[in-house]
Amino acid sequence: MSGEDRALRPRDYKSEVHPVWCPGCGDFGVLNALSKTFATEELPPERIALISGIGCSSRLPAYMHAYGFHGVHGRALPLATGVAVSRPNLTVIAVSGDGDGFSIGGNHFLHACRRNVDFTWIVMDNAVYGMTKGQASPTTEADWTGSKLTPEGSHLAPLQPLEIALAAGCGFIAREFSGNPNGLSRRIAEAIAHPGFAFIQIIAPCITYRPEQMGYKKQVKAGFEPTEDRREAYAQLLDGGPLTTGLLYRTRLPQWQPEARREEPAEALDADFVVGGGTR
Numbered sequence: 001m002s003g004e005d006r007a008l009r010p011r012d013y014k015s016e017v018h019p020v021w022c023p024g025c026g027d028f029g030v031l032n033a034l035s036k037t038f039a040t041e042e043l044p045p046e047r048i049a050l051i052s053g054i055g056c057s058s059r060l061p062a063y064m065h066a067y068g069f070h071g072v073h074g075r076a077l078p079l080a081t082g083v084a085v086s087r088p089n090l091t092v093i094a095v096s097g098d099g100d101g102f103s104i105g106g107n108h109f110l111h112a113c114r115r116n117v118d119f120t121w122i123v124m125d126n127a128v129y130g131m132t133k134g135q136a137s138p139t140t141e142a143d144w145t146g147s148k149l150t151p152e153g154s155h156l157a158p159l160q161p162l163e164i165a166l167a168a169g170c171g172f173i174a175r176e177f178s179g180n181p182n183g184l185s186r187r188i189a190e191a192i193a194h195p196g197f198a199f200i201q202i203i204a205p206c207i208t209y210r211p212e213q214m215g216y217k218k219q220v221k222a223g224f225e226p227t228e229d230r231r232e233a234y235a236q237l238l239d240g241g242p243l244t245t246g247l248l249y250r251t252r253l254p255q256w257q258p259e260a261r262r263e264e265p266a267e268a269l270d271a272d273f274v275v276g277g278g279t280r
């Protein structure tokens with residue numbers, strides 16, 4: 001597609017692989033929003049890299065025309081960091097779910113915020129492990145009794161991803177809803193344009209294991225006012241509920257971008273890893 005003159009349409013970014021997501025899954029809205037963003041921003045597919053871990057949402061790179069890497073559970077962020085620093089001319093987007101991104105990937109979340117490499121992380125959060133058939137995840141409500149593993153609820157307070165991002169030093173923090181693909185698409189475009197690490201928590205219902213989330217459409221409400229003041233941002237998080245959406249916080253911070261070394265021969269890079277005999 002890259003050599004053609006005509007403008008690319010959202011559908012041009014979708015691959016021939018048919019999504020295996022359950023009909024009505026919130027992840028479809030994210031796929032549509034991303035396709036729209038890429039078309040609107042006129043991003044050539046060969047300039048896009050989508051990096052994921054494991055889970056229902058992490059299948060997304062296979063459904064798009066772009067470079068993609070389906071990694072291992074919880075490791076989308078270090079993979080995306082490596083791609084972004086070694087290929088700074090690519091638009092890099094890491095794609096995760098709440099189980100994958102906030103549990104085993106939780107450590108990477110903290111350090112991606114403080115490292116501030118220039119890429120975008122979208123997390124499709126349905127507060128459940130969907131792919132493994134519906135266990136409580138880090139963002140599941142403490143009193144959710146929908147899993148046989150936690151029939152009386154987990155009794156664990158849900159993780160607060162936006163508060164964590166703010167505390168860890170992230171410079172772009174937003175929450176959006178998969179049921180509003182146009183608004184989500186515009187927010188993803190802003191995140192891509194942000195110079196540094198940008199985080200969007202996307203409320204993306206799992207209609208199979210959390211059917212009550214189908215009611216979110218009537219419950220989400222735009223409410224955050226973007227600020228550069230962390231105190232104000234915290235106040236908005238404490239005042240708003242878990243279904244309040246919008247851009248919460250945006251500020252420019254120093255980025256970590258080591259000099260790319262891709263021109264060096266592989267042997268020179270190998271030398272760095274010689275145990276006891278490194279030449280650098």
Ligand code: SF4
Pocket residue numbers: 020021022024025026027056057126130131205206207208209
């Ligand atoms: Fe989507 Fe849930 Fe089905 Fe996974 S199990 S595809 S998250 S609806």
Ligand code: MG
Pocket residue numbers: 097098099124125126127128129130137
């Ligand atoms: Mg999930």
